[in-house]
Amino acid sequence: MTRREILLLHLRVLARRGLLVEAREQVPEKHDTGLERRVLASKGRGLMKRKVMIVGIGPGDPDCVTIQAIKAMNRVDVFFMPDKGAEKADLGRFRRSIIDRYVRDRPFRTVEYRVPPRRRDCDSYEGAVATWHAEIGDIYGKLLLEHLSESEIGAFLVWGDPTLYDSTLRIVERLRAKGGFEFDYDVIAGVSSVQALAARHRVPINEIGRPVLITNGRGLAEGLPANADSAVVLLNADKALRGTDGELDAYWGAYVGMPQESLVSGKLKDIVDEVERVRSAARREHGWIMDCLLLKTPRERSSPHSPTPRERPARKRRT
């Protein structure tokens, strides 16, 4: 028997005794002394830490869920499902449909929790967000303690990619730092709305060798910073439509990847009215909207780092 086979056998025995829950997934191709150390440690204690998966599920198209996310979801015992109120019920339904469609290998439980609204009456935005995150952190703590046994894996399914414009990682890390009980977590990358938007418009996000600004609608009040040729606007994208340089090439999308998808592109000043019209009609119809915007300096005005002619002229397109 090779060392790897002996190790595998060892892991299977531990898994059967319930001492190790991740035997199958964690065995690397090559011998890994780190893994051996973890096995020995688990033998000594007889218990594993609770584990949390923070899984990116893409921007609303079930076909954008990655194989890595599917594999991770098929290891989960408890899915923690946010209830963000009636307005976001469609998003909740999407999360459920992802689980129903892709989780095949094991039984699981779902636990719903209410996401508290962010207070609007605080002095500073930062203060309000910190208080809100602390509240959500307390809720996460209770969820993990009350609904996840020590050898189980729980999951939060995060819209798009968990590392972009999402605070789950910050909240979970703060909870871990706070102590009280031990848990570990993994992050599974997802397709972000930014990538989906750029792909649907068939446009690269950055110009060659040039920086990209990722910001929210208010972050563009002053226009594009001098060193960036492109900006991606998430959250309140509508706020960036006016007050920003109208000569920029703009690529807007709402519900990107979803059945309700709308796309409009062209010079910002030429599309702003249409985007606002489409946006408010869609919001009225569906009760909620998620839209984002990619703005780019027209090639002729951009830096000498991007000398090639524009591949596709700015166009106005509605689908």
Ligand SMILES: C[S@@+](CC[C@H](N)C(=O)[O-])C[C@H]1O[C@@H](n2cnc3c(N)ncnc32)[C@H](O)[C@@H]1O
């Ligand atoms: C809290 S951020 C989450 C971003 C997410 N983590 C990601 O990677 O796309 C929510 C914002 O993302 C953008 N967004 C997310 N999904 C979208 C979609 N399917 N279509 C358009 N914009 C979307 C919107 O700007 C929305 O306000």
